[in-house]
Amino acid sequence: MTIATQRPPLVRSSDRIIAGVCIGLADHLGWPVKYVRLGMVLASFAGGAGLAFYAWLWVMVPTADESARRNSRRPASPIAPAVSLPPFAGPAPAAGAAPAPSWTPPAWAQGVPNGVNVRAPDVGAQPLPQSSPAPVFASWFRVRRIQYGKEILLGAGLLLVAAILIARQFGVEVPLGTLIPAAAILGGAAIAWMQLDETRRAGLVDKTKADQAGGWVRLAAGLALVVAGVLVMVSGSGSWEQTWLALLASIAVLGGVALVLLPWGLKFWKDLETERAGRVRETERAEIAAHLHDSVLQTLALIQRRAGSEQDVIRLARAQERELRTWLYRDSAKDSGLLAERIAAAAAEVEDAHGHAVDVVSVGDAAMTDRHEALVLAAREAMHNAARHGGGAVSVYLESSDTGSEVFVRDRGPGFDPDAVPEDRLGVKESIIGRMKRHGGTAVISSSSEGTEVRLKLPVEYADKAENRNGETRT
Amino acid sequence: MNGPAEQFRPEQSQRTVRVVIVDDHAIFRSGLKADLDSRIEVVGEAGTVEQAIAVIAEAHPEVVLLDVHLPGGLGGGGREVISASAPLRGSTSFLALSVSDAAEDVVAVIRAGARGYVTKTISGLEISDAVIRVADGDAVFSPRLAGFVLDAFGTSPAEIADDELDRLSARELEVMRLIARGYSYKEVAKELFISIKTVETHVSAVLRKLQLSSRHELTKWAAQRRLL
Structure with a gap:
């Protein structure tokens, strides 16, 4: 084991002549490449043994890339390193920590105020030191045994074949007629099972790959090739009639096998789907957890630190609420970048700037044009004014229909006289009224002691009537 | 979100309204x-x-403040x-209360029979104020609910041939628009020169139209938002 680990791993090199087998082998054994290649060529003349060996290595040995990928995939799980470590350091705390939470919550949750919940942790703790290292040891050894088992089995099989061949050379009668078919059946079954295990793992590791059409094409092509090859071999000298008969028989056999294996296959498939669905759910949950952590938990922490300032707390809470609502209720079917969304974005900006709630209600929607851009800017200016001077919640209502778009911005402030605004104050005159007029719209400001309302109206021009998008069609 | 509070109305200050609060957060219940x-x-x-069904059947409140999202059942x-308390419909009104203002939640609970949504x-x-209004048999509309109504029923007034349930009259549209703009009932009345009672x-x-209409467009609108 120690010697094996000191050698570089047996991988096929990318710096190759045919498949990189010889270089890989030379690296692994620490021999010069030249000798390895020479040996391979020489062995090829000895009954093709070298060729067979080369082909076998080609198939069995992974390339350097594959090997690296496989190794890098393994410690992806945070638990994996602890489990795969030798048991003296890692597993004890790791295994102890894992089952502990599953024991304590029932005791806490039930909260039975008698001796039971005092003893419960003891009862729980008692089997832990005994049981926890045991599974670790077991899994550790099981993995080992399987790794070695495969190779030992293969070696034993090869030795057996060699022994049989040698025995035949020496004239011993070996019942090859029964041995070869039996070996073929065993080998075929083993390959099929190994294949199954491999595809299953691949499917779990990478869903998209399993769904690829390429996999099916390859499978079908391989099947066709094998069937054709077998047919040619079996009925090589026969006529077409015989071929058809053989084909018919094969299909009948295949049908029978499929009939037997179908329920099992379906069960396996369902199993796979369940696991996939579970994984998808897990990913979703992780995404939600990540989002909550990045947003809500951060904001809650901020709120705790700013608890003294009411204005800051309200602002933080509103911003977080808005963000969470968009995330929860966002209409994925709705196009983004339309008028309603732009107005909502402007409202959010004003809300952040002034710390007053700006509630937007929108009915219908319209595509953005330069004129709508002006409407959004004017509405934003009105919202800024409302939040700055109104000193309270601001209501915004947007209505878009076939005839045009209207925006109403209302506050509850003390009000002002629009005619008394000095000429040099450009906010209202220029940014709201002037801007709307330039783009063929109107702006009306009505103010009383109960509040101020800015009404912005942008009628549809014939030019952009065609691209006007409305929430629904009305007759 | 909601319009400003109505002025305290003296004629209602004498009586008290019996209320049941249904919400799965105990902290919110006590705060409310x-x-x-x-x-x-x-x-x-x-x-x-x-619990809610049992408490409502036993206490016979005038108004139930009802959270939209509840565990159990x-x-x-x-x-x-609301549907389990249908036998009490005549004497008990429901006012829905939620943190969610998604169309799904609002319209679904209104169509189930709630008299308002805050x-x-x-x-x-x-x-x-909303509780008093619901206890008096009126409806409570927030600006957002008015917006949903306008979105669902369309913003053009009713034509004569239409089913009465399927479209809002010109006056109803005006009222809905003003509520959506953040006007209180009193302000709506003042703006339209009508009495609060008429509003x-x-x-x-x-x-009623929102609850009973089977209007094609409302159904389509609801389907788009995965309601009903």
Whole structure:
């Protein structure tokens, strides 16, 4: 084991002549490449043994890339390193920590105020030191045994074949007629099972790959090739009639096998789907957890630190609420970048700037044009004014229909006289009224002691009537 | 979110309204109880669908403040409580209360029979006013609910040939628009030169249409938002 680990791993090199087998082998054994290649060529003349060996290595040995990928995939799980470590350091705390939470919550949750919940942790703790290292040891050894088992089995099989061949050379009668078919059946079954295990793992590791059409094409092509090859071999000298008969028989056999294996296959498939669905759910949950952590938990922490300032707390809470609502209720079917969304974005900006709630209600929607851009800017200016001077919640209502778009911005402030605004104050005159007029719209400001309302109206021009998008069609 | 509080109305200050609060957050229930003013008497509380149905049947409140999302029952939340309490429909009104202002939640609970919908962020005075209004048999519309109504029914007035339930009249549209713009009932009345009572009549008519209409476009609108 120690010697094996000191050698570089047996991988096929990318710096190759045919498949990189010889270089890989030379690296692994620490021999010069030249000798390895020479040996391979020489062995090829000895009954093709070298060729067979080369082909076998080609198939069995992974390339350097594959090997690296496989190794890098393994410690992806945070638990994996602890489990795969030798048991003296890692597993004890790791295994102890894992089952502990599953024991304590029932005791806490039930909260039975008698001796039971005092003893419960003891009862729980008692089997832990005994049981926890045991599974670790077991899994550790099981993995080992399987790794070695495969190779030992293969070696034993090869030795057996060699022994049989040698025995035949020496004239011993070996019942090859029964041995070869039996070996073929065993080998075929083993390959099929190994294949199954491999595809299953691949499917779990990478869903998209399993769904690829390429996999099916390859499978079908391989099947066709094998069937054709077998047919040619079996009925090589026969006529077409015989071929058809053989084909018919094969299909009948295949049908029978499929009939037997179908329920099992379906069960396996369902199993796979369940696991996939579970994984998808897990990913979703992780995404939600990540989002909550990045947003809500951060904001809650901020709120705790700013608890003294009411204005800051309200602002933080509103911003977080808005963000969470968009995330929860966002209409994925709705196009983004339309008028309603732009107005909502402007409202959010004003809300952040002034710390007053700006509630937007929108009915219908319209595509953005330069004129709508002006409407959004004017509405934003009105919202800024409302939040700055109104000193309270601001209501915004947007209505878009076939005839045009209207925006109403209302506050509850003390009000002002629009005619008394000095000429040099450009906010209202220029940014709201002037801007709307330039783009063929109107702006009306009505103010009383109960509040101020800015009404912005942008009628549809014939030019952009065609691209006007409305929430629904009305007759 | 909601319009400003109505002015305190003296003619209603004499009586108290008996209310049951249904919400699965105990902290919110006690906070709300402390916020409600003296016109309102809380006669029961519940935290799940089953509890709510039992408490409402026993206490016979005039108004139930009902959270839309509730644990227990068949998973229907507030809607399930309303339909299970159908025998009391004549004497008990429901005012839905939720943190969510998604169209799904709002319209579903209104169509189940709630008389109004307010969000949990509004003040104690505003909730108290809404409770009184619902107890008087009127409907409580927030700007957002008015927006949903306008979105669902369309913003053009009714034509004569249409089914009465399927479209809002010109006056109802005006009232809905003003509510969506953040006007209180009193301000709507002032703007349209009508009495508050008339505003309330219009709003109740809209609520009835929203509950009963099987209008093609409403169905389509609801389907787009995965309602009903």
